[in-house]
Amino acid sequence: MNPTGSDELARVRRERDLYLRLLELGRETAIEPFLQEALLLLVEMTGARQGYMELTDPNHDPVHSEGAVWFRAHGFSSVEVEQVRSFVSRGIIASVLASGEAIRTPAAFTDPRFNQRASVSSAQIGAVCCAPIGKDPPCGVVYLQGGEHMPGLSDECCHTVETIARLLAPLAERVLLARRQAGGEDPTVAARSGLKLSGVIGHSRALARVLEQAHMVAALDLTLLLTGESGTGKSQFARIVHENSPRADRPFVELNCAALPETLVESELFGALQGAHSTATRPLVGKVAAAEGGTLLLDEVGDVPLAAQGKLLHLLQTREYFPLGSAKPHHADVRILAATNCDLSRAVAERRFREDLFYRLEVMPIRLPSLAERKEDIAELARHFAGEACTRHKLGTIGLAPASVRALEAAPWPGNIRQLAHVVEAGVVRAATERCAEVEPRHLFPETAFDAPDELTGAIPAGLFSTEASFHEATRRFQTELLRRTLDGTGGNVTEAARRLKMARSHVHRLIRAFGLGTGRDE
Known part of the structure; x- marks a missing residue:
């Protein structure tokens, strides 16, 4: 590969690594560790000597107009942190929060916008890049500082800071909302x-x-x-x-x-x-x-x-x-x-x-998560698909029986949401054909016997325990079905499947190969 191609590939990989780290950061739900990891990411990406990051939530504290504030600093002494904090009410950070626009300067102590401030001139503050997190209004701010004309805070690096600050905005809003809700009921809010x-x-x-x-x-x-x-x-x-x-x-x-x-x-x-080719007649x-x-x-x-x-x-x-x-x-x-x-x-x-x-x-x-990772959504999805099927086929209102919902939640869905939609639609049509007011499990899974106990309803295919099968054949069928459903329930995670089945992971791997169930994956 030529040098230009190598450089381009390296750049693409750096971008990929950045976004992967942001995705990891998106899994954080507590404000303090979120601030710590986000600021560390920014410092590493820019080579800044010092950094400060702040989130504010005016909705969190209705008594005080300034709301709740959380901040994290890197490379500053306690005295310097207070100095930077003073910029929140006046100076560089205040300007960014008020305008919603980033500010960059190669040397703050010589910049006419800021050199009249005693805190800037006395501390000989050099290169600075400050960017808002979010807009209308910002929910936070990022402030990075280095020595005079520090290469790490070049225009390119400051552009990176602004980009990361924009990416952090929805993540910051999410952790602030989680803080307000104190573990709220709907994680999608x-x-x-x-x-x-x-x-x-x-x-x-x-x-x-x-x-x-x-x-x-x-x-x-x-x-x-x-x-x-x-x-x-x-x-x-x-x-x-x-x-x-x-x-x-x-x-x-x-x-x-x-x-x-x-x-x-x-x-x-x-x-x-x-x-241009034989079918391109126009x-x-x-x-x-x-x-x-x-x-x-x-x-x-x-x-x-x-x-x-x-x-x-x-x-x-x-x-x-x-x-x-x-x-x-x-x-x-x-x-x-x-x-x-x-x-x-x-x-x-x-x-x-x-x-x-x-x-x-x-x-x-x-x-995109599989339906096995969204089991708590199956009931809502199924009811939605049932309603759509009734409307599409002009069947009036046919609901899902509670037993049907349980059967749907217990079933494996290798075809995920698409398969669920097709199964529910077919079940609605079968129920309508029989003039039933509700979709029963037998309408959804006509190939399945439903005279088993409730906990197995919809879970054991008819013929699994056929009287014509030998003991060995029936045992193998049961083991295959149990392992397949367990793997479906763990999204193919062999380690978790082994834990649920109380078996050694190596044994589960051997059974997967023996039963022809694919390869599975470890954590």
């Missing part, structure tokens, strides 16, 4: 309050985490890689990101790369001039052009043929592309989102996917 959401069902912590990520990345023109099992809602998540981005009033275009013959992927993506407008100014989702991006991967990489790097049959480059103003349910790193190792394209796409990876 903070994310919902900051997003335009349509048709998002559920209130689980897994859903809250992914909505928080949507809040964080929507306003940034980043390439996103959405991963997760089939049916987890990657397309819906991509649309949420688009609808909450500055591109919301422009097109959202989706291309399913797996649904196209290999020979047509390039023309569907980039377009083609008339006569000029074809590609999805990139159709999404101009908006967002393009490349679903199942792992199925893009190798020949087209180089051209996709060129588009991501240069924002230019060539329609088939054209020698003239076309400029593209489009945000690229990619989605896949396959392991792209394995595809890279098997030489089915370009490594440089993988790193280009993986700047900001976001994994």
